[in-house]
Amino acid sequence: MKYIFFVLTFIYLTNWQAVIALFKGAFFSKRKSLSYKNGWLFNLLKKKTGIRFKFKKAILKNYTAFSLILPPNTIVFSSRILKDFNKDELQWISLHEAGHRVYYHGIKYIPTSFIFVTSGMLILNYYNNPIVNFLTVAFSLTPIYQQIIRIFETQADQFAAKNMDNPEGMITANKKFGKTIKSRIYKSDILRTLFTPHLSYNQRIKLAKKEIESRKKKI
């Protein structure tokens, strides 16, 4: 029983954003297909990645801004993203998700999670004391796991910055996120680092500025 509790807790702790977003935005609310086929976004991603992406809109009551990629190649935008983001900003968020697909992060999650789940079960099996329980093991392994997944998130953001027509959009998009974010975990640098794989808004802005500088040098 403790193994099942551990696996469920660990999966939730390492995927809570996707779990919440999927439940609220993708499963239990209206999801509309977007007819971007042959539209500018479809063509942009096809040109940059060679992949034909599909797009969906998740209509949310509580107005949260997010995007995610569903295997094999569907990008889901929350209605807020589509309402608040201009074309340059949409390029960033779409190329970030496309980057996950280009680097096969969806497939790489599987062995990474498997190693952590197995390690957790071995720890629970080895120690038989009340302090080492499913909760403490899941909470201790999560921050380590997130540092590995941060490599994927950094790759996706670097891919986006490199391939954007105007990396300025990555700066303004992250400023918008910074202004509107309500999540306590994302507001705190310590909690974000421990419990999410994402870069901070400022780290992403720095990445975009670096890209802008490097393009200036090339000219």
Ligand SMILES: [Zn+2]
């Ligand atoms: Zn990502």
